[in-house]
Each structure stands twice: as structure tokens, then as C-alpha cells.
Amino acid sequence: MKCDDARAAFLAGQVGRAESEHLETCAECRAEMPSLLETRRIMESATFWEEPPADLEDRIVGLVAGPGPKKEPAEKPPRWQLAVVGAAAVVALLLGVFLVQRTPSPDWEVALPGTAEAPLAVGVVSGWNEPGGTRMTLDIEGLPPAPNGFFYEFWLSAGDLHISAGTFTEAQGVELWVGVTRAEFPRLWITLEPIDEDESPSGVNVMDTA
Amino acid sequence: MERFAAGEPEAVRDLYGRYGRAVFTVAMSALGNRHLAEEAVQLTFLQAWRAAARFDISRDPAPWLYAIARRASVDVFRRERRHGGGVPLDHDSDIAVLPESFEATWRAWEIRLALDAMPDKYREVVEATHYLGMSHEQTAARLGLPLGTVKSRAHRAHRDLAKRLSHLEEATA
Structure with missing residues (x-):
């Protein structure tokens, strides 16, 4: 009896006498039985076998075929958007940050100061309200690259509910997407996160609009 | 890409x-x-x-x-x-009370990719076994195949699946 055959029988739930004797005496196979059991548990779940609807692919292609990150704007931005950019540029100058003009103009911009954890960091978050969520870019200076074993995570929050917009290790050319709006989640902040399975914000808050 | x-x-x-x-x-x-x-x-x-x-x-x-x-x-x-x-x-x-753990959703992802990489004839036997809870005899009747063929395919399919997922076993060992 080979290990492969015994494990296949165990995974299939078809363990005969020969397989049973092997599994009882083979330490390597016994060590892998919890993992095989977990695989069986997942495959016995009805949700695992659910198929996506046939039209989902077309819906997704339709979404991305809209205004994308590499497409040039088709129309001149409206006057009110230009006014927002002008006001934001003043904010950026006051912060000593060079604001990179993008087209089309962002729907909103907000200053993102460093906290006591990163007192030299200053930045501006630019946001575009789009169907299904918000696209944002970060223009940040004074935030060092994340140390080994850590990364930065950008959050939108409302009270104690936190939505992650993405992660980065160096604050250069960061572009983020999140499926909520800033109107719903007004607080914007960045934490330094250790690489682990904890998906909630760590206590190391480096930049924050609050 | x-x-x-x-x-x-x-x-x-x-x-x-x-x-x-x-x-x-x-x-x-x-x-x-x-x-x-x-x-x-x-x-x-x-x-x-x-x-x-x-x-x-x-x-x-x-x-x-x-x-x-x-x-x-x-x-x-x-x-x-x-x-x-x-x-x-x-x-x-x-809606689940809490999302499945990172490890559980990662395993589900890897199993799905492994199944998608297998021939249809293997995948349908695995699905009949685990999702539909069918015996070999019931699977043979459902697929219109000889019982021996189903047994052989089921064994090969699960051996193939176990090998494709062996990296998960190493990770949890």
C-alpha cells in the first residue's frame, strides 16, 4: 500500500482494510489526515459547489470597459471640478506637497497629516466617486518604506467599522480602490500592519484625517 | 496577464x-x-x-x-x-455570523483551482461523491458508466486531488 493510494482513499471516504492498516501505521499519513479531513469538510459544503451565474463575466467586462486607469478623458472637466482642484492645490501647497494633477479631476481631496508615530509624514488623498465605489490616489511625503515584515494599510472608517482600501510598502504612486464611498466612511487613515492573519487595524496609526 | x-x-x-x-x-x-x-x-x-x-x-x-x-x-x-x-x-x-477564516477560504480557493485543473471526468466523480453524497453504485447509475470505471476514476481523481493539494498539507503539518 502506497501513501498516495491510502490518502486518496481517505480523501474519498472509501477506506478499506488495507488502507486502514496503512493509515494506522504510517506516521506521515496520520500527520496529514487533519488536512485531508478539512478538505473533505469543505467539499461537502453546498456553498463550495455553487457556480457563478452565466452572465457574471459579461457584467464584469462591462464594468472594466468603462473609464479605466489608462484611458484618456473624453470630455473636458466641468467648471465645478476645476474649482475643487484649485482649492485642493492650495491645501497641497500649504502642506508642502507637490500635487500631481490628474485628469479627469478628482471629485474630492483631503489632507492626510502624519500622527505622532510619523510626525514628518504629510499627504493628500484624491478621490474619484465611481459606480460601485471610490478610486483614490495618495500623494505622500515623509513616510519611510515599511520595515521588513510589515506593510501599510489604508482604511476608510465610520465609527468602529473599518474598510480596508488596500496595502502598500512604499508610498509612491499608490492607487487604491474601495467598494464604499467617503460619504459613508469619512475617516481616512493609514496603519502599519505586521504580516499576519489579523485583518483588523493594528494600533500603529501613522497618518489620519481624524 | x-x-x-x-x-x-x-x-x-x-x-x-x-x-x-x-x-x-x-x-x-x-x-x-x-x-x-x-x-x-x-x-x-x-x-x-x-x-x-x-x-x-x-x-x-x-x-x-x-x-x-x-x-x-x-x-x-x-x-x-x-x-x-x-x-x-x-x-x-x-450571511455567515463571521467570515470563514483566512486558512479555510484559502483552502477552498486551492481546492477549486485544483478541481478546475482536472479533467471533467474526474471532477464529476468528485462532485458526485462529496456534494451529492453518492455511493459508487449511485454515481455509476447517474453517469451511465460501469461500476468499475467509476471506482477507478474516483480513486485516480482523489489521488490526483490529494497530490495537487499536498502543499496545503505541508502548510498545516
Whole structure:
């Protein structure tokens, strides 16, 4: 009896006498039985076998075929958007940050100061309200690259509910997407996160609009 | 991935063809609701599309896409919790109290990809065994195959599956 055959029988739930004797005496196979059991548990779940609807692919292609990150704007931005950019540029100058003009103009911009954890960091978050969520870019200076074993995570929050917009290790050319709006989640902040399975914000808050 | 990273919308079809079911599996595992899972899948591919220009095309896109799918599912879950489940739910399912653990959704993702890489004749036997809970005799009747053929395919399919997932066993050993 080979290990492969015994494990296949165990995974299939078809363990005969020969397989049973092997599994009882083979330490390597016994060590892998919890993992095989977990695989069986997942495959016995009805949700695992659910198929996506046939039209989902077309819906997704339709979404991305809209205004994308590499497409040039088709129309001149409206006057009110230009006014927002002008006001934001003043904010950026006051912060000593060079604001990179993008087209089309962002729907909103907000200053993102460093906290006591990163007192030299200053930045501006630019946001575009789009169907299904918000696209944002970060223009940040004074935030060092994340140390080994850590990364930065950008959050939108409302009270104690936190939505992650993405992660980065160096604050250069960061572009983020999140499926909520800033109107719903007004607080914007960045934490330094250790690489682990904890998906909630760590206590190391480096930049924050609050 | 080159076309995807270059921003060609039709390249999304290729990526969806390879990973669409696995992304849906992760979303279903985390959310337990088809409507929300579809939303999470759309968010996943949209976010991947937005970040495509920064993706290193020399790397395997699977872990990157899984991370986006997991995060999109958690975001949808948190939003639904905040709004008290305003989106209509399937009658035979409900939003999970808590999302499946990272390890569990990662395993579901890997199993789905492993199954998608197997020949149909193996995958249908695995599905009959685990999803439908059928015996070899019942599977043979359902598929119109000789019993011996079903037994042989079931054994080969599970041996193949165990090998394809051996890296998970190493990770949990």
C-alpha cells in the first residue's frame, strides 16, 4: 500500500482494510489526515459547489470597459471640478506637497497629516466617486518604506467599522480602490500592519484625517 | 496577464475564465449568499483591474487575486453587517455570523483551482461523491458508466486531488 493510494482513499471516504492498516501505521499519513479531513469538510459544503451565474463575466467586462486607469478623458472637466482642484492645490501647497494633477479631476481631496508615530509624514488623498465605489490616489511625503515584515494599510472608517482600501510598502504612486464611498466612511487613515492573519487595524496609526 | 496589466478590457475574460469560479468560491465561503458573492466577485475583478498596472506579470497572479477576493468579501460582509442585511438574502441561506477564516477560504480557493485543473471526468466523480453524497453504485447509475470505471476514476481523481493539494498539507503539518 502506497501513501498516495491510502490518502486518496481517505480523501474519498472509501477506506478499506488495507488502507486502514496503512493509515494506522504510517506516521506521515496520520500527520496529514487533519488536512485531508478539512478538505473533505469543505467539499461537502453546498456553498463550495455553487457556480457563478452565466452572465457574471459579461457584467464584469462591462464594468472594466468603462473609464479605466489608462484611458484618456473624453470630455473636458466641468467648471465645478476645476474649482475643487484649485482649492485642493492650495491645501497641497500649504502642506508642502507637490500635487500631481490628474485628469479627469478628482471629485474630492483631503489632507492626510502624519500622527505622532510619523510626525514628518504629510499627504493628500484624491478621490474619484465611481459606480460601485471610490478610486483614490495618495500623494505622500515623509513616510519611510515599511520595515521588513510589515506593510501599510489604508482604511476608510465610520465609527468602529473599518474598510480596508488596500496595502502598500512604499508610498509612491499608490492607487487604491474601495467598494464604499467617503460619504459613508469619512475617516481616512493609514496603519502599519505586521504580516499576519489579523485583518483588523493594528494600533500603529501613522497618518489620519481624524 | 500581459494584456491584463496593459489595460485591455477583453483580457479580463481570460483572467475570469481561469479564476472566476475560484473567486466565487471564496466569496461564497465567506458570505454564504449568492447575491453578495456576485457583488464581491465584481469588486474583486474591478479592484484587480484598477491595480493591474502595478502587478508584476512575472509573478503567479493566483495569490494576488485571492488576496483581493478575500478582502472584497470581508468588505462586503462588514458593509452588510453595518446596514443590518439590507440586501435580500437567498431563502435557503444567510450571511455567515463571521467570515470563514483566512486558512479555510484559502483552502477552498486551492481546492477549486485544483478541481478546475482536472479533467471533467474526474471532477464529476468528485462532485458526485462529496456534494451529492453518492455511493459508487449511485454515481455509476447517474453517469451511465460501469461500476468499475467509476471506482477507478474516483480513486485516480482523489489521488490526483490529494497530490495537487499536498502543499496545503505541508502548510498545516
